Amino acid sequence: MRILGVDLGTQSCKAVVLGDGFAVRGEHAVPVETAHPGPGQAEQDPRAWERAAEAAIAGALKASGDAARDIEAMGVSGQLDGCVAVDAQGEPLHPALIWQDRRATAELAGLDAARTFALTGQVLDPSHLAPKARWLAKQVTGVARFHQPVSYLVERFTGVAVLDPAHASTTLLYDLARGAWSNELLAAFELDAMHLPAIAPATSVAGPLRRSLAGLRTGIPVAVGTGDDFATPLGAGLFTPGGRVAVVLGTAEVVGALAETPVRDPAASPMVETHAYPTGCCFVENPGWLSGGAVRWVTRLLGLADDRALDRLAATAPPGSDGVVFIPALTGAMTPVWRSHARGTLHGLTATHGPQHIARAVLEGLAFACRDVVERLASLGLATDEVLLLGGGSRSPLWRQIRADVLGRPHAVASNPDSCPIGAGMVAAVASGAVPELPGVAEPVVRVEPGADRAAMDDAYGRYGRLVTQVAPLGDSPW
Ligand SMILES: Nc1ncnc2c1ncn2[C@@H]1O[C@H](COP(=O)(O)OP(=O)(O)OP(=O)(O)O)[C@@H](O)[C@H]1O
Numbered sequence: 248m249r250i251l252g253v254d255l256g257t258q259s260c261k262a263v264v265l266g267d268g269f270a271v272r273g274e275h276a277v278p279v280e281t282a283h284p285g286p287g288q289a290e291q292d293p294r295a296w297e298r299a300a301e302a303a304i305a306g307a308l309k310a311s312g313d314a315a316r317d318i319e320a321m322g323v324s325g326q327l328d329g330c331v332a333v334d335a336q337g338e339p340l341h342p343a344l345i346w347q348d349r350r351a352t353a354e355l356a357g358l359d360a361a362r363t364f365a366l367t368g369q370v371l372d373p374s375h376l377a378p379k380a381r382w383l384a385k386q387v388t389g390v391a392r393f394h395q396p397v398s399y400l401v402e403r404f405t406g407v408a409v410l411d412p413a414h415a416s417t418t419l420l421y422d423l424a425r426g427a428w429s430n431e432l433l434a435a436f437e438l439d440a441m442h443l444p445a446i447a448p449a450t451s452v453a454g455p456l457r458r459s460l461a462g463l464r465t466g467i468p469v470a471v472g473t474g475d476d477f478a479t480p481l482g483a484g485l486f487t488p489g490g491r492v493a494v495v496l497g498t499a500e501v502v503g504a505l506a507e508t509p510v511r512d513p514a515a516s517p518m519v520e521t522h523a524y525p526t527g528c529c530f531v532e533n534p535g536w537l538s539g540g541a542v543r544w545v546t547r548l549l550g551l552a553d554d555r556a557l558d559r560l561a562a563t564a565p566p567g568s569d570g571v572v573f574i575p576a577l578t579g580a581m582t583p584v585w586r587s588h589a590r591g592t593l594h595g596l597t598a599t600h601g602p603q604h605i606a607r608a609v610l611e612g613l614a615f616a617c618r619d620v621v622e623r624l625a626s627l628g629l630a631t632d633e634v635l636l637l638g639g640g641s642r643s644p645l646w647r648q649i650r651a652d653v654l655g656r657p658h659a660v661a662s663n664p665d666s667c668p669i670g671a672g673m674v675a676a677v678a679s680g681a682v683p684e685l686p687g688v689a690e691p692v693v694r695v696e697p698g699a700d701r702a703a704m705d706d707a708y709g710r711y712g713r714l715v716t717q718v719a720p721l722g723d724s725p726w
């Protein structure tokens with residue numbers, strides 16, 4: 248078996264060549280640029296995604312030593328909550344507004360958050376596709392369709408505009424109980440179902456590849472695929488409810504657990520949403536705050552070479568960072584209440600603090616936000632006894648230990664933290680008939696237990712909670 252999996256991440260596009268048993272035979276990543284034309288704005292060039300995907304595929308083939316003609320099928324996954332406006336030929340009409348972009352806040356005015364939550368399981372938030380589509384509809388003419396980033400790529404590769412139910416359930420336009428676009432919400436956002444992709448299972452074929460990418464045979468099946476929030480746990484073997492809670496440390500930090508049926512967070516301001524999931528159950532998740540992206544930010548701020556240098560510096564500060572607390576809201580807050588206008592906070596600074604305290608405080612603050620969500624999932628009755636840690640940030644031994652101490656739960660670190668393109672490949676293998684069903688996969692290799700710093704981290708989490716309560720009202724309106 249030779250299957251290609253592609254993951255269009257926020258910071259890079261990755262591709263893997265998978266062989267028998269979904270073993271990774273070769274992988275390659277190509278950077279993706281983000282432009283921030285204004286505060287709260289984040290754009291990427293859809294054309295650059297195609298170039299990055301093709302280069303990543305070529306690199307993965309080279310690394311695997313496999314011939315392009317031997318690839319039997321491909322699947323695409325990637326970042327959620329973007330919006331691309333395309334014309335009738337599928338050509339982009341505007342830069343993509345990616346998940347970090349919050350310019351469409353005004354497009355939510357007058358909508359009923361409780362009604363939207365009841366229909367979609369989603370928080371009425373400008374990060375989602377519907378308000379972005381409404382905003383774009385006012386900026387550009389000749390729009391034929393609005394895409395998520397993954398469905399955009401799939402249309403470019405196959406000519407077919409389609410996306411899976413899990414993806415659809417992140418748009419604020421999907422009726423979760425009926426499993427179809429909601430006419431009520433389409434009307435509320437002044438959109439039409441004909442301006443959205445069709446809905447089909449992630450594990451079905453979107454269409455044959457219509458042009459040769461990096462030497463691939465035209466005509467090979469391209470799967471419908473799914474979003475990275477779903478493909479990442481899928482690729483690490485999270486198929487059925489009752490297992491671990493997944494924490495994905497990518498650019499964003501995604502925290503979620505599987506459930507048989509939709510779970511509604513009863514809080515006045517829900518912290519978690521319910522989405523469909525490619526195995527037919529539901530994924531109850533907080534779609535995440537800037538996390539690995541915040542690590543990158545502080546690494547640059549402190550003039551350090553890379554993430555590992557940040558880890559080495561942070562390791563020299565004590566647990567609790569001598570009272571320095573970071574609230575991770577660099578692109579708005581996602582816990583304990585979603586607040587678009589919230590901004591990051593570094594609190595508790597004195598003249599005795601050094602860069603090491605700031606470095607550690609950022610890693611700790613990101614783990615505190617994770618604890619907020621995991622405790623909410625636990626209170627909703629979901630299995631959270633153990634964390635399955637995924638994504639690039641799970642490579643950091645220091646951060647793993649901080650997280651086990653802050654959450655007071657063992658952390659299982661996946662054998663391959665980049666499980667998203669593997670999940671995309673699994674979906675393609677099922678779609679093409681290369682395997683009859685989603686396979687079992689290898690168990691995580693490393694288990695990290697809460698350690699001696701747990702009490703100190705509990706105190707620090709308490710400080711964080713008190714601080715969040717104090718500063719949160721500042722995030723309720725623009726400065
Ligand atoms: N040793 C480390 N310590 C801390 N963070 C790390 C380390 N190694 C990688 N990271 C973080 O992992 C992140 C990259 O993870 P990943 O490749 O999963 O993201 P992505 O797929 O581009 O983003 P996303 O999935 O959110 O679109 C970076 O932001 C980086 O800061």
Ligand SMILES: [Mg+2]
Pocket residue numbers: 254256257475497498667
């Ligand atoms: Mg990713």
